[in-house]
Amino acid sequence: MSVRSPLSRRRSAPAALPRPDVLVVDYPRASVGGVATNLILAAVGVAFFAPLIWLLFTSFDAHAGPSLQWPKLTFSNFSALFNSTRLQPFINSLYLAGVSTVVTTVVALFAAYGLSRRHIPLKRTFMLIILFASGLPVNMLLVPVYQLFVRLNWIDSLFYTSLFLAAAALPFAIWLLKNFIDQIPDEFEEAASLEGAGSFQILLRVILPNALPGVAVTAMVTFIAGWGAFIVPLVLNSNPTSTPGSVAIYEFLRINGVVNYGQLASYSLLFAIPVVVLYLIASRWIAGAFTFSGGVKG
Amino acid sequence: MAAAEAPIAGGLAALGPRQDRERFKFLSLGWLTPSVALLAVLFAYPIGYAVYLAFTNLELIGPTAQTYQFTGLANLTRLIHDPTFWQSTWLTLIFVVGSGIIAQTVIGMGLALLMRRALRPLRITISIVIVTAWIIPEISAAFVFYAFGTQGGLLGQVLGKTGDDFLSTVPLLIVCIANVWRNAAFSMLVFTAGLRNVPEEIEEAATLEGASYWRRLFTVTLPILRPTIVTNLLLLTLINISDFTLIFVMTQGGPGTSTAILPVYMYIQAFQFNNLGYGSMIALALVLIGALLSVFYVRQLKPEIK
Numbered sequence: 001m002s003v004r005s006p007l008s009r010r011r012s013a014p015a016a017l018p019r020p021d022v023l024v025v026d027y028p029r030a031s032v033g034g035v036a037t038n039l040i041l042a043a044v045g046v047a048f049f050a051p052l053i054w055l056l057f058t059s060f061d062a063h064a065g066p067s068l069q070w071p072k073l074t075f076s077n078f079s080a081l082f083n084s085t086r087l088q089p090f091i092n093s094l095y096l097a098g099v100s101t102v103v104t105t106v107v108a109l110f111a112a113y114g115l116s117r118r119h120i121p122l123k124r125t126f127m128l129i130i131l132f133a134s135g136l137p138v139n140m141l142l143v144p145v146y147q148l149f150v151r152l153n154w155i156d157s158l159f160y161t162s163l164f165l166a167a168a169a170l171p172f173a174i175w176l177l178k179n180f181i182d183q184i185p186d187e188f189e190e191a192a193s194l195e196g197a198g199s200f201q202i203l204l205r206v207i208l209p210n211a212l213p214g215v216a217v218t219a220m221v222t223f224i225a226g227w228g229a230f231i232v233p234l235v236l237n238s239n240p241t242s243t244p245g246s247v248a249i250y251e252f253l254r255i256n257g258v259v260n261y262g263q264l265a266s267y268s269l270l271f272a273i274p275v276v277v278l279y280l281i282a283s284r285w286i287a288g289a290f291t292f293s294g295g296v297k298g
Numbered sequence: 299m300a301a302a303e304a305p306i307a308g309g310l311a312a313l314g315p316r317q318d319r320e321r322f323k324f325l326s327l328g329w330l331t332p333s334v335a336l337l338a339v340l341f342a343y344p345i346g347y348a349v350y351l352a353f354t355n356l357e358l359i360g361p362t363a364q365t366y367q368f369t370g371l372a373n374l375t376r377l378i379h380d381p382t383f384w385q386s387t388w389l390t391l392i393f394v395v396g397s398g399i400i401a402q403t404v405i406g407m408g409l410a411l412l413m414r415r416a417l418r419p420l421r422i423t424i425s426i427v428i429v430t431a432w433i434i435p436e437i438s439a440a441f442v443f444y445a446f447g448t449q450g451g452l453l454g455q456v457l458g459k460t461g462d463d464f465l466s467t468v469p470l471l472i473v474c475i476a477n478v479w480r481n482a483a484f485s486m487l488v489f490t491a492g493l494r495n496v497p498e499e500i501e502e503a504a505t506l507e508g509a510s511y512w513r514r515l516f517t518v519t520l521p522i523l524r525p526t527i528v529t530n531l532l533l534l535t536l537i538n539i540s541d542f543t544l545i546f547v548m549t550q551g552g553p554g555t556s557t558a559i560l561p562v563y564m565y566i567q568a569f570q571f572n573n574l575g576y577g578s579m580i581a582l583a584l585v586l587i588g589a590l591l592s593v594f595y596v597r598q599l600k601p602e603i604k
Contacts, residue, residue, distance in 0.1 A: 038420055041412045045424040048431055048479065051442045054452055058445075066451040067460070107332040114329025119322045126330075133341060137540030137588065139561045140581040143574050144347035145340070147356070167340035170333060228435035230543040231561075235569060246437040250547055253441055261445060268438035279433045 059269045064262030077262040078270070086267065088241065089248035092158060093271075096233065096244050097226035099162035104169045104222045105215060112177035113203055117189070127178070134171035139231060141168075146235050156239040164236070165229055169222045176221075180214025181207060220282040224275050245271045352579040358572035366575065373579040382555050383580065386563040389470065390539065390587070393559050397474035398481070398538030399531055405478060406485020407527075410493055411515070413486075425486075432483030440547035443476035447548070465549055469557045473545045480544065481537065485530055492526035493519070532595040539588045560584040 050068065058064045059078070061071035081087070115123060145164055146155075154160035184207060192206050208215065230246040237243050243251070249267055253259060352373055356366035377383050409428065413421045431439065446452045447464040453472070454460040464472050496519055504514045520527070542561040545551065551558030551566055558566060560580060568577025 034415065034417075037412055037415045038417055041409075041416045041420060041424060044409065044412075045420070045427055048424070048482075049427045050452060051439075051446055051479065052427065052430060054445065055438070055442050066445040066448050067455050068452050103336075107336060110329045111333035114326055118326035118329065120326055120330070121322060133337070135536045135588075135592065136345075137536075137561070137581075137584060139540050139542060139564060140348060140585050141341070141344040142565075143351055143568050143578040143581065144344040146569075147351065147574065148344065148347070163336070164340050167336045170337060170341070174333060224433070228437065228543075230437055231546075231565065235565075246435060246543070249437045249441060253444065253547065254550070259445075264441055268435075268441045272434040272438045275433055275435060276430060279429075 055265050055269055058261055059266035061262055061265075064265060066259075066261060074262075077266040080263050081267055081270070085240075086248070089243055089245040090271070092237075092242060093227055093244035093246065095158050096162050096165060096229060097223045099159065100165040100169060100226040101219050101223040103163065103166040104173050105219045107166070108170055108173035108177050108218060109203070109208070109211075109215065111174045112181050113207055115174070115178050116181040117186075127175070130171045130174050134175055138168045142231065142235055145232075149236055154236075156237055156242045158237065158242050161233055161236045161242075162226070165226050165232060166222075168232075169225055173218045173222060176218050177211065177214050180211045184210045216282050220278055223278060227275055348578050348581060351575055352582050354575045356575040356578075358569065358574055360572070369575070373576050376576060377579055377583065382558070382563065383583070385555060386558050386560050386580075387583070387587070389557065390559040390584075392470065393474065393477070393541075393545075394535060394538045394591075397477040398534050401474070401478045402481055402485045402534055402538075403527065403531065405482045406530075407489050409482065409486045410489035413490060414493060428483045428486060431479055432481065436480070436543040437547060439476065439480050440544050443472065443479070443544070444548045446476070447472035466553050469549050469553060473548055473557055476544055476548065477538065477541065481534075484537070485534065488526065488530050488533075489523070492523050496522050528595055528598050532592060535591045535595070536588065539584065539591075560587070 054068045057068065057071045060073055060075070061069070062074040062076065063069075063072050064077065114120060115127065120126070149155050149157075149160065152160075188206050188210070189202050192202050197205065228246060229244065230250070233242075233244050234247050234250070237247070249264065249271060252267060253264055353368055353370065354366045355362050355369045355372070357363050409424075413425070416424075444465070447469075449463040450460050451464070453464055454462055500518055500522070501514060504518045509517070540561055541559070542565065545557055545559060546562050546565065549557045551562040555563070555566075561584065564577050564580040564584065567573045567580060
């Protein structure tokens with residue numbers, strides 16, 4: 001993980017000597033086979049772009065259909081959506097994603113701090129269980145969770161569905177945050193502790209600011225998962241007033257006999273915008289998040 | 299051994315508690331309490347409950363919705379003799395191995411390698427497009443590809459066959475295309491990061507020795523990336539094996555059960571045919587398949603971990 005804080009820069013000592021590849025713009029060897037490379041890449045890019053441009057065109061098209069065509073410009077597809085039946089699901093999605101993100105991030109930060117900084121018996125085992133749990137398909141839990149929700153009368157409750165989404169996201173969040181906190185040097189806390197700061201103070205004033213990129217990535221991953229969650233609310237929130245946007249789009253597509261391409265396209269587009277914007281905001285923190293960092297650090 | 303250690307242990311005890319590392323304090327567990335509570339109620343308990351329910355006749359409605367009971371191996375026997383389950387397993391393997399492991403690794407690696415040698419503006423534009431496909435909600439992508447494959451959709455346009463409904467004629471191929479389109483970014487980002495860590499000197503040395511691009515790629519670059527590739531295969535398997543939204547929204551598992559991969563078949567059995575107990579058994583089978591594949595990769599990775 002690349003941690004962009006003054007701290008991490010201090011830790012990687014050789015930063016004072018610029019690496020040679022920093023002086024040259026990115027990839028120097030863009031010449032040999034350059035034309036063919038660029039052409040192939042452009043062709044692949046067009047193929048990937050076509051479905052996206054279809055979504056954009058169709059959402060503004062008065063004669064919208066499944067084919068890609070130049071739109072006859074209209075805003076009626078969007079304006080038709082501005083009523084409570086269509087917009088309430090977006091508020092529900094915001095609730096699901098927001099609550100699960102806050103719960104997961106806060107709870108995972110506590111656990112990650114404890115696991116990183118305190119002597120806890122069976123820590124390694126716990127981390128391995130967490131790693132295993134983060135790879136487990138959540139679909140597997142659908143039947144028992146449905147049964148549990150029916151028994152406790154939690155069906156159609158957005159709050160308890162968010163809690164389940166939070167629990168499902170928690171193992172990965174703990175794993176991610178612990179790796180971030182592990183990189184913060186102990187000396188900072190020791191200094192704060194000598195000055196009489198309590199554990200919560202240290203977490204809030206020392207760990208949190210230094211682990212902010214990790215917290216941002218965790219929150220973003222959880223939010224995107226909660227916003228897009230489909231099968232969980234499909235099963236747990238069948239009441240129209242508590243369905244999120246994903247289920248609403250599905251029902252709009254499947255339950256009416258005729259597919260309304262124009263309105264569905266603008267609905268899907270509107271539903272996609274928040275996560276795309278969020279990704280753009282957080283992307284500067286994610287650079288390097290795709291390098292696999294080491295194994296289990298006990 | 300024990301006899302030899304005893305006096306030393308006694309000696310250390312005489313020195314008092316060891317000072318060289320932090321000792322266990324009961325309060326430390328406080329940090330873990332919220333996580334453990336949440337995971338216990340909504341993760342660990344459901345796992346155990348899922349295993350139990352898989353061996354019961356629980357149904358969504360009807361008399362056994364309330365008074366279900368343990369039915370021993372009845373669901374397992376049913377699973378083994380259920381041709382749709384085996385078809386579904388086969389479809390899952392095609393979907394995960396074909397559109398997940400093979401296609402996403404090859405396309406992701408291809409993109410990462412092409413990007414390295416491409417012009418900067420082109421590289422940035424295409425990264426944005428591919429990452430957007432990955433970051434938009436799955437439901438939006440599923441709707442787009444429903445339109446893509448349906449009668450008169452983009453695919454028909456490109457192939458000049460606007461009358462064909464590809465979601466009926468080649469449904470598995472269409473959901474596989476959709477899945478590759480959606481998830482290619484993940485492998486691309488992983489491999490781009492991996493390629494950045496390949497030391498340039500090694501590649502340059504091979505170039506000086508007269509190795510062609512392809513030879514360099516297959517004898518130098520890819521072997522260095524092996525751990526990244528194998529780890530990525532594991533992640534691709536886990537990501538693709540639990541995919542539900544894309545297929546369910548596009549085809550609802552159909553026509554018939556021709557695209558009902560295991561997560562979809564589980565949903566259909568549990569929540570459309572009301573067989574909650576049997577659905578839970580299908581979920582167990584899915585987890586077992588995922589675990590077997592994971593063990594296989596971890597074994598492949600062992601030489602690197604040491």
